[in-house]
Amino acid sequence: MIDWNRMWQEARRRKTWQRKTSEDWNKRAAGFARRHKNSVYVKEFLNRLPLSAGMSVLDMGCGPGTLTIPLAPKVREITAVDFSPGMLEILTAKAAEGNLNNITTRQGAWEDDWQALGLGRYDLIIASRSLAVDDLKGALDKLRRAARGWVFIGDRVGSGPFDPAMFAAIGRPFHPGPDYIYTINILYQMGIHARLDFIDLPPAHSYKTREEAISSWAWMFHDLTATENDKLNRHLSERLTKNNHGHWCLRDEVCPSWALISWRQTTHQHD
Template identity: 30%
Template sequence: MRRIIDYNELWKLSVSRRPSFFEDEADPGSVWDMRADNYVESGEGNYSNTLKEVELLNLSSGDTVLDVGAGTGRLTVPIAEKVSFVTAVDPSARMLYYLRQNMIKAGLKNARCIQKRWEDVCLKRDFDLHDVVISAYSMGYYDAEWALDKLNRASRRDVYIFWFAGERIKEKIRAYIAEEKGVRYIRSPHYPDYICLLNVLHDMGIFADVKIIENEWVYKYNSIEEAVSSAVVNKVISGDEKVYAKKYYSDLLEESSGSYYMKETTKQALISWRK
């Protein structure tokens, strides 16, 4: 049947409208190197979300798992506690440094790190196929169909993708700043949510399952200024919007024992299929 909508082309159009997309895509390792320290410091209170996500995976003690876009090992480490071996792929040297440190802290030795973009990985040459393949909030590719196909080909059995469902956290601060400026709020271009990926898979002949989960994220900062700097580093706001962001965080952050905390509840989707 002829497609009425080509969802992969819709994905490409959406992501190409993001102001920094092609700059970030050219060297994602450097981009995440710059964000790594901030990522670790501000997100250390989210382990309960990680455990919830790991429990949703069908894992056995003899499994091998490929974690694509592994970052600091948020999922790699607790998964390594449950399976035979994990391969973690990420373009950022700094992120993988933290992953290795987290493995050491956990007393685990059954994981290896490969510093490469997913685009540059050669299946069956860089590593063998794995029983389970996971991509957690790492589908930041221009061509979703290509990335999904490669994830599928890398797996012997199951593929799991965590992705966003509905409004992102950053939209709230963007709306606030627009109101303070007295201008019309226009949603910033970003990746489509899970429903687009689901339709891309459908067009590929992969009929995936979907589970919507709700997570509460806790962000910790040493000061309001650090929260503002974090928003700049992560390209949520521009440098000339700091004064608005400082007011936003002053009203929102809760102080406790000299630290500042922000809590946000968001919905995510777990897309999965068995080969």
């Protein structure tokens, strides 16, 4: 039998991009929150959740509350977990601003002991674009054990948020690493027949300033040299155009999409 978890680990070792540390995400927290607040992905993800007012929810890898904040008024309680204190600070500030008192935050990671974090069982678990882990099977098993209802995962398709053309422009090779197909196959080997859907995103990005556009793409690269930075600036300058509202727009060469993986955990599926 194919060991999909081992294949996932091998594919991750070949990938070009590096996993972001907690400090990396602290630096990106404010910009990330601003860019994703009203994204098509967020709206589509939320629209597909089977919500009810009495639900308890776990948002694993919650970031700055991109999904937590709009979900909070629709459910009984949410536990939001992230390993970046900077992200959790923004989430907490947003919750206070919106007078949302049903959100509990926990600083923690997939690899941590969830019981030690105070995590229990939940009616709905969401893990949106947060499964950048070495032991994918272990992470999925934690979701399974913590679920007493639905689990929804937002997972990468192909190159995901990365733009291969930008790697080519600065002269770096690009290996995207594993995507959703590994997740689906590991779940299958765990006895979970998950549903698979896709969220297609618009091909254009809009930015208020040229500088914002450049910084929003520079995050893809680790340790840019001065020469590489110049090449990236030239490449983006060639692709950026101004719209009628005075905003800078960049059109993707390939229309990006995300996989939406879901299943309903039943009592007999637990060990």
